Amino acid sequence: MAELLTAEQIDQFRAHIAHIEHPRELIIDLLRAVQDKHGWVPDEGVELVAGLLGLTPLEVEEIATFYYKIYRRPVGRYPIHICDSICCWSRGGEALAEHLQKSLDIAPGETSADGLFTLLPTCCLGVCGRAPAMMIGRESYGPLNNEDVDRVLAELRQEAQA
Amino acid sequence: MPTLTIDNQQVTVPDGNTVFEAAEQLGIVVPHFCYHHALGAVGACRMCAVTVVEGSMPGMKMSCMTPAEEGMVVETGTAQAEGFREHVGEWLMTNHPHDCPVCDEGGECQLQEMTIASGHGLRNYRGNKRTYQNQDLGPYVAQEMNRCIQCYRCVRTYQDYCGGRDFGAMGSRQRVFFGRFRDGMLESDFSGNIVDVCPTGVLTDKTFRFKTRLWDLEQAPSICPHCSLGCATVPGGRYRELQRVVSGVNLQTNGHFICDRGRFGSGYVNHPARPRHARAGGSRVSVTDAVDSLLRRISETVSQHGPEAVAMVGSGRASLEANLLLRQWAAELNCPPPVFELHPRRARAIRQTVGTLSDHLASLRQVRKSDLVVVFGADPLAEAPMLALALRQVVRAGGRVVVLDPRPVELPCEFEHHPLTQEKILCLLAGNCEKELFNRLLQDLMAARRPVLVGGGDLLGGVGLQLLGHLTESCDNDDRYCLVHPLLPQANSFGAGLLEGPEQTDLLERLESGRVRALICLESDPCSEHPEAGRMQLAISRLDYLAVFDYLPTHATKRADLLLPTTTPVEGDGVFINNEGRMQAFARVLQPGVPLAVTGQGNHPPREFVPATPGCHPRPAWQLLQQVLGDERTLHGLRQAAAEHESRLEGLSDLQPGGEGLRVMPSSQAPVEESTVEIWSQDGDLRLLPVQVRYGSDHASCLSDKLTPRMTGPQLIVHPQEAEKRQLKAGETVLLKTAQGTFRFPLACDERVVRGRVIVPCLPGTPLEILVPGGLSLPCEIEGEAP
Ligand code: SF4
Ligand code: SF4
Ligand code: FES
Numbered sequence: 001m002a003e004l005l006t007a008e009q010i011d012q013f014r015a016h017i018a019h020i021e022h023p024r025e026l027i028i029d030l031l032r033a034v035q036d037k038h039g040w041v042p043d044e045g046v047e048l049v050a051g052l053l054g055l056t057p058l059e060v061e062e063i064a065t066f067y068y069k070i071y072r073r074p075v076g077r078y079p080i081h082i083c084d085s086i087c088c089w090s091r092g093g094e095a096l097a098e099h100l101q102k103s104l105d106i107a108p109g110e111t112s113a114d115g116l117f118t119l120l121p122t123c124c125l126g127v128c129g130r131a132p133a134m135m136i137g138r139e140s141y142g143p144l145n146n147e148d149v150d151r152v153l154a155e156l157r158q159e160a161q162a
Numbered sequence: 163m164p165t166l167t168i169d170n171q172q173v174t175v176p177d178g179n180t181v182f183e184a185a186e187q188l189g190i191v192v193p194h195f196c197y198h199h200a201l202g203a204v205g206a207c208r209m210c211a212v213t214v215v216e217g218s219m220p221g222m223k224m225s226c227m228t229p230a231e232e233g234m235v236v237e238t239g240t241a242q243a244e245g246f247r248e249h250v251g252e253w254l255m256t257n258h259p260h261d262c263p264v265c266d267e268g269g270e271c272q273l274q275e276m277t278i279a280s281g282h283g284l285r286n287y288r289g290n291k292r293t294y295q296n297q298d299l300g301p302y303v304a305q306e307m308n309r310c311i312q313c314y315r316c317v318r319t320y321q322d323y324c325g326g327r328d329f330g331a332m333g334s335r336q337r338v339f340f341g342r343f344r345d346g347m348l349e350s351d352f353s354g355n356i357v358d359v360c361p362t363g364v365l366t367d368k369t370f371r372f373k374t375r376l377w378d379l380e381q382a383p384s385i386c387p388h389c390s391l392g393c394a395t396v397p398g399g400r401y402r403e404l405q406r407v408v409s410g411v412n413l414q415t416n417g418h419f420i421c422d423r424g425r426f427g428s429g430y431v432n433h434p435a436r437p438r439h440a441r442a443g444g445s446r447v448s449v450t451d452a453v454d455s456l457l458r459r460i461s462e463t464v465s466q467h468g469p470e471a472v473a474m475v476g477s478g479r480a481s482l483e484a485n486l487l488l489r490q491w492a493a494e495l496n497c498p499p500p501v502f503e504l505h506p507r508r509a510r511a512i513r514q515t516v517g518t519l520s521d522h523l524a525s526l527r528q529v530r531k532s533d534l535v536v537v538f539g540a541d542p543l544a545e546a547p548m549l550a551l552a553l554r555q556v557v558r559a560g561g562r563v564v565v566l567d568p569r570p571v572e573l574p575c576e577f578e579h580h581p582l583t584q585e586k587i588l589c590l591l592a593g594n595c596e597k598e599l600f601n602r603l604l605q606d607l608m609a610a611r612r613p614v615l616v617g618g619g620d621l622l623g624g625v626g627l628q629l630l631g632h633l634t635e636s637c638d639n640d641d642r643y644c645l646v647h648p649l650l651p652q653a654n655s656f657g658a659g660l661l662e663g664p665e666q667t668d669l670l671e672r673l674e675s676g677r678v679r680a681l682i683c684l685e686s687d688p689c690s691e692h693p694e695a696g697r698m699q700l701a702i703s704r705l706d707y708l709a710v711f712d713y714l715p716t717h718a719t720k721r722a723d724l725l726l727p728t729t730t731p732v733e734g735d736g737v738f739i740n741n742e743g744r745m746q747a748f749a750r751v752l753q754p755g756v757p758l759a760v761t762g763q764g765n766h767p768p769r770e771f772v773p774a775t776p777g778c779h780p781r782p783a784w785q786l787l788q789q790v791l792g793d794e795r796t797l798h799g800l801r802q803a804a805a806e807h808e809s810r811l812e813g814l815s816d817l818q819p820g821g822e823g824l825r826v827m828p829s830s831q832a833p834v835e836e837s838t839v840e841i842w843s844q845d846g847d848l849r850l851l852p853v854q855v856r857y858g859s860d861h862a863s864c865l866s867d868k869l870t871p872r873m874t875g876p877q878l879i880v881h882p883q884e885a886e887k888r889q890l891k892a893g894e895t896v897l898l899k900t901a902q903g904t905f906r907f908p909l910a911c912d913e914r915v916v917r918g919r920v921i922v923p924c925l926p927g928t929p930l931e932i933l934v935p936g937g938l939s940l941p942c943e944i945e946g947e948a949p
Contacts, residue, residue, distance in 0.1 A: 046343070056327040057343040065332040065339075123335075 004034050004045050013052055023053045027063045031070050040071035068122060075118040076111040078156050081135040083142075084121035085128075091143065093132035097121065099146045100134075103153065116160055117153070166234035175230050182210055182225040185238060192238055193247055193279040195254075195272065195313040195361050197226040199411075200323060200418040207313055209250045209276060213240040222246060244281060251282030254311045257292045257336075258362070265309065267363030269376035273311060276361075292336050299329075300347025301871050302354055302426060304368040305340075312338050316356040316365055323419070325554045325574025326350030340364070347871060350574070351547055351856060354425040358409050358418075369426060369868050370406040374398070382749040383410055383820030385738050386424040387479070387731050388863050389546045390650040391526060392740030393420045394820070397428060397732045402775070403757030404431040404732055414744065414822045415526045421547035422872065423857060429866030430730065432757045435715040437727040438777040449726065449779060453789050456724050459707050463680040464495060471679040473669060474500035476661070477686035478512075478652030479861070481736030482745070482814075483797065484711075484728075484783035485654070486804050488684050489661050491791055498666065500684070502658035504691040506667045508651050508936040510624025512659035513834060515648045515741070518631040521828035523742040524614045524645035526552050532645075533561040534610035536603055538630060539587050540618030541569045544854045545649045546741070549616065550574060564603065566590070567621070569853060569921055570879065570914035581916040584621050584851065584939055588841045591622075591629035607637040613644045619651065620854065620936045625836040650741045651936065652860075653731075657739035660810060660826065665834075670694060673701035680707040684783060685728060687716035687861070695932040696902065711783050714861055727780040729754050734782030735797055737817060739826060745814055746823035754780040840938055847918055848884065850900055850942035852933035855923040859935070864926045875908075876930050878944065879921040882911040890946055898922070900942045902932050909944070920944060 005013075013030060017023045030052060034045040041064060043057075050060045064070045071079065082097050097108070100119055104112045111118040125140055127133045133142030134149075141152060165174040168185050175184045180203060185192050195207040203226035212225045216235035219228075222242050237243070255277060262268045294307035317340060320326040328349045332339045342348070357367045379398040386393040386407075394410030407428050409420040430436070440452035447455070463471050474492050476485040488500050503509035515523075529535060529552040542550035553563045554575040563577035566587050571579055580599065582590070590596040607613045617630045627648055637644035650656060670692065672678045681688075681702065692698040702708060702721060710722040713730045731738075732751040739745050756777030761767045784800070787793075795803065801815040810827040817824060857872045858864040878898055890896055892911040897904055898920065907922075915921055920942055924935045933940075 043344075058328050058330050058332075061343050062330045062332055066334050068334075 004038055004042075004048055006037075009033060009037075010052070017052065024055065024059075026053060027055075027060055028067070028070075031060070031064055035071060039077070040074050046072075068120065074111075075120075076116050077160060078116055078136050079118045079120055081120050081122040081125060083123075083125045083127075083131070083133045083135075085124040087124075087128035088132040091131040092145075096132045096134075096144055096146070096149065099149060103150065116157065164230050164232040164234070166230050166232070166236065168236045169238055179230050180226055181212060181214070181223070181228045181230050181234070181236055184230045185212075185225060185236075190238060191279075192225050193251075193276045194226060195276060195311065196315065198315055198318075198359060198418075201315060201318045201359070203227055204314065204318070207250070207254075207311070209247060209254075209280065211243045211246045211250070212236055212238045213243045247280040248282045251277045251280030252286070255282065255285060256287040256289075257308075258311065259291060259308050261309075265306070265363035266304070266366040266371060267309075267360075271363060272361030273309075294339060297341040298345040299342060300368075301868075302368055302422065303348060303357055304366045304371055306364055306366070307339060307341070309362045309364045310338075310340060311362055313361060315359045315361065316340050319355050319359045319419075320350060320353070322558075323554070324350050324352040324355060324551060326353065329353075329356070351422050351543055352419060352551060352574075354422050355409065355419045367406055373405050374400045379405070380752055382751040384732055384748040384751060385653065385740075385746050386420060387653040387738070388423050388427050388860050390478075390653060390655055390741035391415060391546045391548050392653060392738055392744060392746050392823075393424055393548055394746075395420060395424060397751045399431075399732070399752045401758040402752060402755035402777075403759050404428050404752060410820065412746075412822055413527060415740065415746075416548050417527070417530070419548070419551065421551070423547055423860075423863055423869070426868040427857075427860075427863030427866045428732070429868050430714060430862040431732055431752075432760065433715070433865045434756075434760050435865075436713060437715060437719050437725055437780070438756065439725075439779055440727065441722070441725040443723060449781065449786070449789075452724060452726055453786065456709055456726070457790060459709075459724070460495065460680060460682075463707065464497070467679050469495050469497040470677060472497040472682070473672065473678040473680070474682045474684070475504060475669075475686045475688060476500045476502040476658055476684045478503060478650070478655035478658045480654065480658070480685040480783055481731070481734075482654060482657040482739060483736055483800055483804075484684055484787060485658050485661050486800070487784055487787035487791060487793070488682075491787060494791070499663040500661075501666050501669050502662045503651070503655065504669070504686060504688055505651075505693055505934060505936045506665075507623045507693070507938070508619065508655075509659075509662065509665070510836060511619035511622065511627050511648070511936075512650055512655050513662060513665070514624045514627035514631065514836065515619065515650060516656060516659040516662075516743075517829045517831060518628055518833040519634075519646050519648060520743060520826070522631065522634045522643055522646050523825075524647040525742050525744065526647070528612070528645055529553070529614050529616070529647050530555040532556050532610075532612045532614040533559075534606055534612075535561070535563050535614045535616060536607065537563065537565040537567065537616040538591065538618065539567055539584060539621030539626065540565075540616055540649050541567060541571050541853065542616075543572060544856050544859065545618060545620065547856070549647070549649070553577070562606075567618075568851060568916035568919050570912040579914060581914060583849075583916050583919055585841065587621065588626050588629070591626060591633060592838065592841055594841070604633075604637070607633075607644060608639070610644075612642065613637055615644065615646045617646060617648045619649050623836075623840065623936075623938075625838055625840060628833070628836045631833070648741055653740070654738040656741060656743055656826075657737070657745075660739065660808070670697060670701060673698075673705070676704070679705065680709070681705055682709045682711075683718050684711050684787075685713065687712070687714075687718045689717035690861070690926055690931050691934065693934050693937050695934065711786060713780060714865065716861070726786050728783040728786065729780045733780065734785075735819070736782065736784065737801070737814065740823075743826040744823040745811070745817055745826060747817040747819045747821070749819035754778055848920060848942060848944070849918065849939035850898070850920045850922060850933070851939045852922050852924045852930075852935045852937070854935050855925070859924050859926070861926050874923070876923060876925055876928055877908050877910045879910045879912050879915055880919070880944070881915045881917050882913060883917060884920075885909060885911050888944060888946070890944065894946065896944050896946055898942060898944050900933075900940055902940075905929060906947070
């Protein structure tokens with residue numbers, strides 16, 4: 001298993017944990033750190049976080065599985081959260097999702113053959129003003145039409161090659 | 163105390179009660195799922211809708227979340243509320259499989275009941291149902307997640323109430339899952355309670371799987387025999403087999419829950435080695451012949467050697483009634499009164515509880531409500547598991563728990579542990595050492611609003627409990643008492659202690675000297691209960707006559723010249739008195755008999771045509787003793803007479819099984835002064851402390867195979883520095899040298915153990931059984947095995 005957190009990161013978190021009253025509040029930060037480094041959070045990642053915080057793996061898992069932006073299974077390099085909620089539906093979100101599925105040749109929840117994209121329908125991204133919207137990494141995009149989507153995908157493919 | 167009207171009936175309820183509770187008081191059950199008496203209301207399931215017609219917020223409301231108000235008018239059956247509840251029933255059923263015929267919950271399923279009560283009968287939903295992969299939660303709890311209705315009761319019980327940290331709610335929305343991080347046995351010592359609270363068939367008792375439908379189950383209210391707390395249970399069985407135990411409800415003691423030892427520890431009832439036939443002189447005889455021969459032998463002994471030659475031993479395992487009759491028999495023979503606890507130091511602890519402490523005793527409920535509990539010399543999870551849960555409720559409500567104990571005590575909550583030797587604890591209570599800690603505790607206790615002291619009878623002994631009594635008194639003030647919650651060795655130790663006459667410590671000497679020729683044991687085993695087991699065994703082998711009444715296979719039943727098999731507490735009626743002096747009646751669940759599972763060995767039982775049920779000979783000990791005494795009173799008559807004779811037992815004859823029980827009257831006698839010699843008697847740099855452990859230390863649960871997965875083998879626990887000093891390592895097998903012999907066991911190290919002590923578990927049925935808990939620590943040495 002590849003390294004989930006660097007020794008330096010672990011030291012930093014340890015120092016931080018020693019200073020706060022409720023280490024539990026760092027669960028998300030630690031999980032995100034593992035995810036940023038490893039792409040997703042494997043079981044060992046949950047156990048590592050639990051060990052650092054003095055919690056049981058279950059207590060970390062309860063939080064990890066609640067949030068759909070913590071990935072507990074392998075995902076592509078660019079997980080795409082496509083909004084699956086009422087504002088986006090009313091502005092053509094369903095057609096957009098259709099288009100994404102066709103151009104990536106995957107169903108919702110799947111990862112493209114090149115390992116770059118995973119399509120994850122997500123209930124409300126909180127950017128209704130820019131419906132229809134999607135989110136990749138920590139950036140949200142919208143309002144989108146098919147051409148916008150193609151352009152974003154092309155850019156990311158290029159970035160991946162670089 | 164608001165008065166309100168529900169469905170045209172008026173009711174007055176305590177402040178803070180909800181509309182739901184007010185309705186319940188009227189006998190109106192509003193359909194509900196997430197509300198549970200012990201867990202409270204969370205308003206999650208939306209099933210308990212009612213219509214508030216008049217009140218500060220009229221309209222349809224969730225009754226479990228709506229406080230009862232003065233003058234409120236509520237209707238539970240309006241079209242609006244009924245329609246709403248029907249819809250809730252319908253949407254809960256959209257995902258629920260229609261598998262009642264193969265579901266273990268069927269017949270006692272709250273979902274079945276509430277779906278019908280909600281009026282939802284015909285499904286309209288035609289889509290796919292959500293499905294899950296189940297987990298293996300270990301040998302006790304089976305999981306069938308597809309049946310889940312997300313009421314969260316299991317998590318609220320397991321985590322919030324019981325403090326378990328390995329079972330919880332994962333995921334969100336349609337994919338919420340209740341389970342563990344990985345497959346594996348649930349770790350909490352209270353895990354079985356999630357079976358009782360789950361309103362559907364998700365979490366069921368794996369040890370009871372596919373055995374019996376509720377309507378075929380024989381059940382009755384009973385009292386758990388596995389420690390002195392006397393929790394309410396409801397055992398159930400069929401085909402002469404005790405198949406399961408669920409929690410009963412007694413708000414004064416256990417509340418709604420029980421521990422896993424109580425739930426899964428009843429295999430002794432079905433044990434194939436149980437004595438089933440009366441035996442005299444090595445051959446099987448009828449019960450009547452056995453009683454006749456017993457009477458003949460005893461009267462011969464009395465006439466040849468005088469009444470002093472007969473000794474009797476009662477016990478904290480036997481019912482109050484049986485112990486009473488034994489005492490009566492001794493009186494009639496004019497022989498010395500029975501010894502009711504064979505371990506002299508334990509007997510003194512019981513005597514102090516029954517006497518000195520009797521006007522300051524706290525119920526388990528009072529422990530839960532306390533704001534400061536100081537535990538002196540007790541390991542609650544081992545000696546009285548539900549006490550550990552009560553302590554958790556103290557901490558949850560903002561109170562504090564302090565533990566003074568030499569062992570690596572664990573509790574399902576935060577607490578302050580002071581590792582002190584037994585001797586130091588006694589010395590502290592006497593005000594002779596650890597003065598700083600003592601004064602700090604004293605100050606905190608004085609300032610507390612509802613302080614409780616817990617005293618482990620085994621570690622403190624009589625002198626410690628007496629000192630604890632002085633401490634409670636000095637912490638009393640004009641507004642409140644400081645209460646005490648002592649732990650005793652057995653379920654009816656208090657009851658047996660009530661009957662104890664003047665102290666008799668010389669039984670062993672009387673046996674050894676040959677003055678006693680005949681010994682009668684009532685549900686007690688001198689060879690494993692007396693602290694000097696080796697001497698006791700030898701003394702017993704020299705007796706002319708040993709008569710034993712028992713339901714467990716013991717050393718005594720093996721050696722008995724006369725054996726009368728008795729029934730277990732689930733096969734007869736009786737009364738136990740728990741550690742706070744609460745008399746509680748239990749009722750017969752099953753008729754005695756060898757379980758079909760044993761006679762048939764998994765197949766059809768043998769095709770024998772005999773008039774009697776196999777193994778039906780055991781009788782309640784009190785009935786056998788009545789036969790001995792020619793006593794024809796009913797059980798009720800017996801209890802009535804006892805209550806008239808012994809004023810502390812007032813109300814005994816009114817007890818109902820399944821009720822809250824009744825406290826015995828406080829003692830009116832002057833307290834017996836204990837010798838304080840033992841406080842200064844321990845020295846040597848390494849000493850051995852035999853203790854009870856969570857599973858397998860009590861004589862009944864060590865015979866329960868269901869508990870095997872939880873049992874830890876024999877091991878010696880020391881502070882790591884003690885191991886280091888002797889160049890020993892954790893995990894290695896070491897030699898333990900004691901006056902009782904040399905033993906070979908693996909060594910474990912734990913930082914929480916006090917320095918200078920070796921903690922060793924008492925495990926009946928293993929070579930360690932001769933190290934009986936309840937005494938002072940013993941000199942010992944540990945060393946590595948010779949290379
Ligand atoms: S498993 Fe049972 S108790 Fe837990 S949420 Fe589901 S139905 Fe409720
Ligand atoms: S705490 Fe004691 S009495 Fe209560 S269920 Fe457990 S073993 Fe039985
Ligand atoms: S019982 Fe009231 S909302 Fe569940």
